Amino acid sequence: MYNRALSLPCLAPVAAAEALPPSGLTLFSNEPPLPVRLISARFGTTVAKWSQLPAAGIPEVAFVGRSNAGKSTAINALCQRKRLAFASKTPGRTQALNYFALGREDEPAAAYLVDTPGYGYAATPLAVRQSWNLLAGRYLAEHAALRGVVLILDCRREVTALDHKLLEFVPVDLPLLVLMAKADKLGKSEREQTRRRIDQTLQSLERPSPLTMIVFSANTGLGLEAAREHVERWLEH
Numbered sequence: 001m002y003n004r005a006l007s008l009p010c011l012a013p014v015a016a017a018e019a020l021p022p023s024g025l026t027l028f029s030n031e032p033p034l035p036v037r038l039i040s041a042r043f044g045t046t047v048a049k050w051s052q053l054p055a056a057g058i059p060e061v062a063f064v065g066r067s068n069a070g071k072s073t074a075i076n077a078l079c080q081r082k083r084l085a086f087a088s089k090t091p092g093r094t095q096a097l098n099y100f101a102l103g104r105e106d107e108p109a110a111a112y113l114v115d116t117p118g119y120g121y122a123a124t125p126l127a128v129r130q131s132w133n134l135l136a137g138r139y140l141a142e143h144a145a146l147r148g149v150v151l152i153l154d155c156r157r158e159v160t161a162l163d164h165k166l167l168e169f170v171p172v173d174l175p176l177l178v179l180m181a182k183a184d185k186l187g188k189s190e191r192e193q194t195r196r197r198i199d200q201t202l203q204s205l206e207r208p209s210p211l212t213m214i215v216f217s218a219n220t221g222l223g224l225e226a227a228r229e230h231v232e233r234w235l236e237h
């Protein structure tokens with residue numbers, strides 16, 4: 001297991017006042033850094049094998065879920081983009097991790113959102129499933145930069161056996177945000193009953209780290225702002 005300790009970039013000390021530029025501009029200020037906003041997301045890079053992962057200094061949030069759960073649609077909605085993550089009715093078979101960079105465009109990424117390949121699509125050949133375990137599974141289990149994981153559930157399927165399997169990869173000390181997605185597909189009372197059942201199932205996992213569930217619909221915007229704020233808070237400091 002990798003060390004999850006946060007490694008902060010060291011700021012070089014300002015040696016003397018004359019080190020400051022004569023214009024009066026200060027190189028370092030006491031102002032806290034600007035918060036990282038999901039709406040700044042743009043494509044970063046595709047990681048197809050372990051050796052291509054970025055160094056662990058930049059915080060990451062991973063999005064996981066079964067194929068067709070609504071993961072790409074949720075990422076697009078959270079980032080206010082139409083086609084940042086590719087959403088389709090036919091689940092893709094690519095096993096790569098897609099990195100979306102956050103922060104000012106003219107600066108190196110301040111953080112990353114990471115779209116993981118859909119888990120366990122029924123028609124997925126065994127070899128593809130195995131390569132999921134080797135890259136995405138290992139990434140969730142070991143990558144030190146992870147600040148939290150967003151699990152997307154299709155509210156009509158609730159927590160399936162595949163979701164339980166997927167969660168086995170996620171270290172118990174990582175904060176988890178569960179989006180009960182496509183909530184617009186359920187009426188009000190059905191939605192509330194589903195929420196209670198999923199909540200009970202999640203509590204029974206007895207994960208020691210913070211676990212939050214948000215009833216979510218990319219179509220209506222239900223839970224969107226709360227989910228966005230939650231992820232942005234993980235990326236603070």
Ligand SMILES: Nc1nc2c(ncn2[C@@H]2O[C@H](COP(=O)(O)OP(=O)(O)O)[C@@H](O)[C@H]2O)c(=O)[nH]1
Pocket residue numbers: 065066067068069070071072073074086087088089091118181182183184185216217218219220
């Ligand atoms: N009604 C409804 N459909 C959704 C919602 N989110 C996703 N979908 C649909 O569910 C299907 C799968 O979505 P997608 O984002 O591609 O799932 P992924 O495989 O998990 O990335 C698509 O047809 C989406 O249009 C939602 O909030 N409401």
Ligand SMILES: [Mg+2]
Pocket residue numbers: 071072073086087088118
């Ligand atoms: Mg997708």
